[in-house]
Amino acid sequence: MITVNENFLKLKASYLFSDIAKRVNRFQEENNDKQIIKLGIGDVTQPLPPTCINALHAAVDDLSKTDSFHGYGPEQGYAFLREAIAQNDYSSRGAQVNADEIFISDGSKCDTGNFQELFSQDITIAIPDPVYPVYVDTNVMAGRTGNNQDGRYEGLVYLDSTESNGFVPAPPKERVDLIYLCFPNNPTGATATREQLTEWVNYALEHKSLILFDAAYVSFIRDESLPRSIYEIEGARRCAVEFRSFSKNAGFTGTRCAFTVVPKEIEVYDSEGKGHSLHALWNRRHCTKFNGVSYPVQKAAEAVYSDSGKKEVRALTDYYLENARIIKDKMSSLGYSCTGGDNSPYIWIKSGMKSWDFFDDLLNRAAIVCTPGVGFGNCGEGYIRISAFNSRENVIEAMNRISAM
Ligand code: MLT
Secondary structure: OOOOOHHHOOOOOOOOHHHHHHHHHHHHHHOOOOOOOEEEOOOOOOOHHHHHHHHHHHHHHHHHHHHHHHOOOOOOOOOOHHHHHHHHHHHOOOOOOOHHHHEEOOHHHHHHHHHHHHHHOOOEEEEOOOOHHHHHHHHOOOOOOOOEEEEEEEEEEEEOOOHHHOOOOOOOOOOOOEEEOOOOOOOOOOOOOOHHHHHHHHHHHHHHHEEEEEOHHHOOOOOOOOOOOHHOOOOOOHHHHEEEEOOOHHHOOOOEEEEEEOOOOOOEEEEOOOEEHHHHHHHHHHHHOOOOOOOHHHHHHOOOOOHHHHHHHHHHHHHHHHHHHHHHHHHHHOOOOOEOOOOOEEEEOOOOOOOOHHHHHHHHOOEEEEEEEEHHHHOOOOOOOOOEOHHHHHHHHHHHHHHOO
């Protein structure tokens, strides 16, 4: 008899965004005359930058000739891309990351979800609330939690992110081993200052904890005083792993390319307290379970760092940020309190009613899809998230419909 991993039975029946998609599809079937505007999942709508498209075409041509053909690539990614990242995303900002500390992958969702495999079952884990559900669900699947009681899993340390702390939680009083942080934040759009990240890094160093820092939305930061990488903070190379993606800056949500930085200094400890290289362990896992991102996609990602690529990516993120400004201005003028949207493509809105009720209201009365805040955790109850990833026309139309409601 095949038996199930019972940890999976602790999970909610479906993943947040699948749940929303089902409701939206049902609504569309029942109202096929309505033009739904999707401001829910953070999926890009604008085409890939032309420089990336040119690089993709050229790389596909390479594959058509024997002397430039590429079969299996290095599991960790091609040197041309790893070096471009090290130079442009880190050295240029005074942060030290070496090319061989960068692992190219097919997405930050997979990397943030998979990374927990390296740790023992009995670690304590701090999870912000609200949070990107992948961090929680993958630890539930791995058996590191008890059951879900009233929206929270037993055994996790929840870090409330609320209006009162500006949606940036401080380190907890107790000791935790693993910490998930995401800035600019999904879902609240809040950003962390250098001082706030320094507090977290100091906490992690003091407790020999590890920070998993999700920086997927970093290209939306416009405030020059905000750090772009956790490695801009002293000591972070000893206690933090950083995840980044080409999804939201260059529009690779369907193309798939991301990377994870694992500095060689970081140690994790066995039951006798002996240190082991986290980089070596992740490398071992990556080579066993992953066969690399395709050559044309890595060439397209490399093109993001060319002069024209940089300009085009900046224009793309500016485009979505202008959408975010339009959404935030309109929702604020209607009396809603809003966070995010300035250095982030997400606007976190206090809905004044239960999240799913507001979601249903927007869908039924205006054919607009948002994401109910409570889907990201208990502290998200009473909020919705609106994503700026859509065309300008649709964003303006959505705001007109909301005004008319
Ligand atoms: C979101 O809407 O939260 C994101 O699109 C999720 C993701 O990037 O996987």
